[in-house]
Amino acid sequence: MSALQKDIVVGVIGAGAMGAGIAQVAAQAGHQVKLYDNRDGAASAAIDSMATQLAKLVERQKFTAEQVQQILARLEVAQSLEELSGAGLVVEAIVENIDVKKGIFDTLESLCSKDCILASNTSSISITRLAAGMKHPERLVGMHFFNPAPIMKLVEVVSGLATDSKVADCIYETALQWGKKPVHAASTPGFIVNRVARPFYAESFRLRQEQVADCATLDALIKGAGGFRMGAFELTDMIGHDVNYAVTCSVFDAYYGDFRFQPSLIQKDLVDAGFLGRKTGQGFYSYH
Ligand code: NAD
Numbered sequence: 001m002s003a004l005q006k007d008i009v010v011g012v013i014g015a016g017a018m019g020a021g022i023a024q025v026a027a028q029a030g031h032q033v034k035l036y037d038n039r040d041g042a043a044s045a046a047i048d049s050m051a052t053q054l055a056k057l058v059e060r061q062k063f064t065a066e067q068v069q070q071i072l073a074r075l076e077v078a079q080s081l082e083e084l085s086g087a088g089l090v091v092e093a094i095v096e097n098i099d100v101k102k103g104i105f106d107t108l109e110s111l112c113s114k115d116c117i118l119a120s121n122t123s124s125i126s127i128t129r130l131a132a133g134m135k136h137p138e139r140l141v142g143m144h145f146f147n148p149a150p151i152m153k154l155v156e157v158v159s160g161l162a163t164d165s166k167v168a169d170c171i172y173e174t175a176l177q178w179g180k181k182p183v184h185a186a187s188t189p190g191f192i193v194n195r196v197a198r199p200f201y202a203e204s205f206r207l208r209q210e211q212v213a214d215c216a217t218l219d220a221l222i223k224g225a226g227g228f229r230m231g232a233f234e235l236t237d238m239i240g241h242d243v244n245y246a247v248t249c250s251v252f253d254a255y256y257g258d259f260r261f262q263p264s265l266i267q268k269d270l271v272d273a274g275f276l277g278r279k280t281g282q283g284f285y286s287y288h
Pocket of ligand 1: 013014015016017018019036037038039042092093094095096097100104121122123124144145146147238239240243247
């Protein structure tokens with residue numbers, strides 16, 4: 001199946017770190033994009049921040065001013081989910097909570113045409129479970145971008161038991177057309193990357209909890225000796241501890257409490273304190 005035509009409207013739900021980035025990627029690829037967030041002003045703030053980032057790319061000659069103007073003209077704030085009813089693809093990037101996500105897909109099924117593809121950017125929630133009970137579960141697929149979405153190339157295209165292979169192929173081709181490197185994955189807990197990454201975070205957090213070394217030393221070591229681009233502490237500060245912790249809990253539960261995926265107490269402390277990382281100015285590191 002071929003990629004989505006460029007004249008298809010793309011809806012994005014959630015204007016946080018991921019939704020904003022996905023909206024930008026789709027607009028850069030030529031789609032009209034409607035961005036919805038249930039937090040007042042969040043979607044327009046996200047578009048303002050994209051404008052600032054894109055202006056920097058003009059300075060660095062990655063885009064012309066005219067291209068940026070065209071990209072921004074394709075980005076629109078949707079005031080309600082109803083405004084997404086004409087979309088041909090809706091990508092959900094809201095809080096990592098199965099009940100809230102299921103609620104969104106229920107509403108979308110009542111609003112969007114039967115041909116509209118519904119995609120979730122979930123990091124870990126089973127696409128099979130998300131689709132269960134939907135009227136058309138075959139059109140639900142995982143479209144899992146990585147942070148920051150405009151820069152990171154990988155997209156996991158995740159199929160649940162009911163996902164139509166034509167839908168997954170269309171999303172795969174669309175991701176390719178959007179300049180990404182997609183990979184098909186079955187809907188197992190954490191899919192591919194977030195499963196492999198869990199023990200990396202967990203062991204780093206254990207080292208810190210046992211006070212083996214401070215965060216900066218551990219991050220520097222992983223980068224210098226391990227060749228990683230970021231250490232676990234700076235990376236999870238960037239991802240957001242609420243998001244990262246929720247993903248770990250979800251993978252841990254899905255594997256019936258397998259110790260390899262056990263959530264970290266020091267990360268839970270950060271979440272409880274509201275120290276969510278860069279987005280709140282405080283995580284393992286301070287950004288004030
Ligand atoms: P975030 O907290 O930055 O943004 C989430 C946004 O969703 C917020 O603006 C919030 O107001 C909005 N929202 C919450 N509930 C909503 C609802 N019912 N309707 C509309 N908007 C709602 O989170 P994020 O980091 O962008 O993560 C979003 C999703 O993407 C999660 O499923 C997460 O697991 C996944 N993800 C995150 C990363 C990452 O590195 N942060 C990477 C890949 C995937």
